[in-house]
Amino acid sequence: MRYGKLQLGQLSITQPELGVEMVMGQRWGEIKDPVHGYIYVAQIEKDIIDSFPMQRLHRLRQLAGAEYVYPGANHTRFEHSLGTMYLAQRLTMNSNLSQHMTEEEIQLVRLAALLHDVxxxxxSxxxxxxxxxxxxxxxxxxxxxxxxxxxxxxxxxxxxxxADTVAKLATGSLHRKGKAFLDQVVQSAIDxxxxxxxxxxxxxxGAEYGNIDIFRIIHMIDVLDENLAVNSGALSALESFMLARIESFRSIYFHRVSRxxxxxxxxxxxxxxxxxxxxSFxxxxxxxxxxxxxxxxxxxxCEKSRKIMENLERRKLLKCAYDQTFYVKDKTVAKLFSTKxxxxxxxxxxxxxARVxxxxxxxxxxxxPSVPYHHSAIMEPMEIxxxxxxxxxxxxPQRLSEISRIFEALRGFINVVRVYTEEKYREKVGEGATKMLGELPYSARISY
Known part of the structure; x- marks a missing residue:
C-alpha cells in the first residue's frame, strides 16, 4: 500500500470522488486502497495502524483456504480493516446520522471499525x-x-x-442510551x-457478485427509533446486496474446495x-x-499435524463425497445445523x-464456527x-419481508449439508451418506 504524507492540523479537504467536504482533525496522510481508492487517515488512526496488533493483520489472510480455488484471494484482514474504517467514515458523513452524533462519537466509530478484527x-x-x-x-x-x-x-x-468505549463499539456492545445505532454501524444486519x-x-x-451500489445504501441509511434503518428508496441496491451475500457464500465462503x-x-x-x-495463551x-x-x-x-500440512502443500485435499442443498424446512436438517x-x-x-x-x-x-462469515449466512435472514x-x-416504518419478494424467497436458502472424506473412501462414504441423508441431485455429482 502507498502512504502519502500530508501536513498536520485542522484541514478542510474536498475529495472529488466523494463530492463532499470532509472536516477532520489532525490529519496524517492517505493510503491507496485497491477497492475504495484513497483513504484519508488521522494521526490517531496512523498511530493505531502502526501498532503491533494492527500490523499483525498483514499476516492474517481474509479468506484462508480460498486460494486453492481463487489464486488472487490472498488479501488480508489489514486492508479489510482499513476499508471498514473508510465505510464507517462515509456512513457518519451521512447527515441523517451525523446530526445525532457528537464529533467524538464519529471518531470513536471510525476507531472501532478500524479495530473490529484485531x-x-x-x-481467521x-x-x-x-x-x-x-x-x-x-x-x-x-x-x-x-x-x-x-x-x-x-x-x-x-x-x-x-479504550473500553472503543472495545465495546468494535464488538457492538456499547448500548449507549438512546443511541443503539452506534453499535449497529459495525455490528448489524447491514453494517x-x-x-x-x-x-x-x-x-x-474475481467473482462478479460484489458489483453492488454500496454507497446508495450508505446514503439512504437513517435513524429510526434510535436504530439504523434503510430508506425504501434504496430497495433495489439492498436486494442486490442480499443476492451478492447469497452468491458469495455459495461460491466463495462455502465453496466445497475452500472448505x-x-x-x-x-x-x-x-x-x-x-x-x-x-x-493456552x-x-x-x-x-x-x-x-x-x-x-x-x-x-x-509438529509430528501430530505434519501429514495434514504436507497434504495441503501438495493440494491433496479432502474430497466431497456428498453435497446436498435442502430447500425445505426439515427438523432433521435443522438439528444438523444446530446440534453437534x-x-x-x-x-x-x-x-x-461405509465400513470406515x-x-x-x-x-x-x-x-x-470455522465457516467464514457463518453469522452472515442468509439461512434465516435478519429483518432489516x-x-x-x-x-x-x-x-x-416498513418490514423488508413485506416489500421485497426477493427477501422472502431467500429465507432458509443456504441449508447445505456436505460430507467429506479421503479420496480412497469417497465412493463408499458417498453411498453411506446417500442412504442416510437422501439422494444427490445431478448437479451435486459434478466435482470441481
Whole structure:
C-alpha cells in the first residue's frame, strides 16, 4: 500500500470522488486502497495502524483456504480493516446520522471499525473453531480483550479516547442510551463490515457478485427509533446486496474446495493444539504472536499435524463425497445445523454404512464456527428495518419481508449439508451418506 504524507492540523479537504467536504482533525496522510481508492487517515488512526496488533493483520489472510480455488484471494484482514474504517467514515458523513452524533462519537466509530478484527486468530475464521470449542470464546470477545489489555489501550488513552468505549463499539456492545445505532454501524444486519467484505472479497477472487451500489445504501441509511434503518428508496441496491451475500457464500465462503482446505487446517490445529499451546495463551502478546505464518510453520514441524500440512502443500485435499442443498424446512436438517451431537451421531452411522472409521468422515454445514462469515449466512435472514417518508416528512416504518419478494424467497436458502472424506473412501462414504441423508441431485455429482 502507498502512504502519502500530508501536513498536520485542522484541514478542510474536498475529495472529488466523494463530492463532499470532509472536516477532520489532525490529519496524517492517505493510503491507496485497491477497492475504495484513497483513504484519508488521522494521526490517531496512523498511530493505531502502526501498532503491533494492527500490523499483525498483514499476516492474517481474509479468506484462508480460498486460494486453492481463487489464486488472487490472498488479501488480508489489514486492508479489510482499513476499508471498514473508510465505510464507517462515509456512513457518519451521512447527515441523517451525523446530526445525532457528537464529533467524538464519529471518531470513536471510525476507531472501532478500524479495530473490529484485531481479535482474529490464525487463518481467521478457521481458528474460531478452537476458540469456541476449547475456550468458549469468539474472536469478538478476543477483540475486546486485545483493545483493553494490549498497547492499543495506551495509544487510545494517550490520545484522549476511552479504550473500553472503543472495545465495546468494535464488538457492538456499547448500548449507549438512546443511541443503539452506534453499535449497529459495525455490528448489524447491514453494517460497514459486511459492505466492505462483500465488495473486497469478490474483487480479489474475481467473482462478479460484489458489483453492488454500496454507497446508495450508505446514503439512504437513517435513524429510526434510535436504530439504523434503510430508506425504501434504496430497495433495489439492498436486494442486490442480499443476492451478492447469497452468491458469495455459495461460491466463495462455502465453496466445497475452500472448505476442504479449511477443514484440514482446523483438524491440524486441533491435533497439535496442546503440543503447540494454541489455546493456552495467557496474555494478549502470546495470542498476537500467532498468525498464519508462525502457525503454519509450527504445524509443519509438529509430528501430530505434519501429514495434514504436507497434504495441503501438495493440494491433496479432502474430497466431497456428498453435497446436498435442502430447500425445505426439515427438523432433521435443522438439528444438523444446530446440534453437534446429532451431527456426530450421523457421522458415526455413515461411517458404519461405509465400513470406515468415523475419523474419516466429516459432516460440514454452514453454521460451523470455522465457516467464514457463518453469522452472515442468509439461512434465516435478519429483518432489516426499512421506512419511507410521507409527504409530511415523517418516517413510516416498513418490514423488508413485506416489500421485497426477493427477501422472502431467500429465507432458509443456504441449508447445505456436505460430507467429506479421503479420496480412497469417497465412493463408499458417498453411498453411506446417500442412504442416510437422501439422494444427490445431478448437479451435486459434478466435482470441481
Amino acid at each position: 481479535g482474529h486468530g490464525p487463518f 475464521h478457521v481458528f474460531e473453531h478452537l476458540l469456541e470449542k476449547f475456550l468458549d470464546k469468539t474472536h469478538e470477545e478476543i477483540t475486546g480483550w486485545i483493545i483493553r489489555k494490549s498497547e492499543l489501550h495506551d495509544i487510545l488513552e494517550n490520545s484522549g479516547y476511552d 460497514v463490515d459486511k459492505l466492505d467484505f462483500i465488495v473486497r472479497d469478490t474483487f480479489h477472487t 476442504a482446505a479449511q477443514i484440514m487446517l482446523a483438524m491440524a490445529m486441533e491435533k497439535a493444539k496442546d503440543e503447540l499451546g494454541l489455546v 495467557k496474555s494478549p502478546e502470546e495470542y498476537l504472536s500467532l498468525n498464519d505464518y508462525t502457525v503454519w510453520t509450527m504445524l509443519k514441524l 451431537e446429532i451431527r456426530n451421531e450421523m457421522r458415526d452411522k455413515i461411517a458404519e454404512l 472409521e468415523p475419523r474419516f468422515v466429516v459432516i460440514d454445514v454452514p453454521t460451523l 428495518p426499512m421506512f419511507y417518508k410521507g409527504r409530511d416528512g415523517r418516517k413510516v
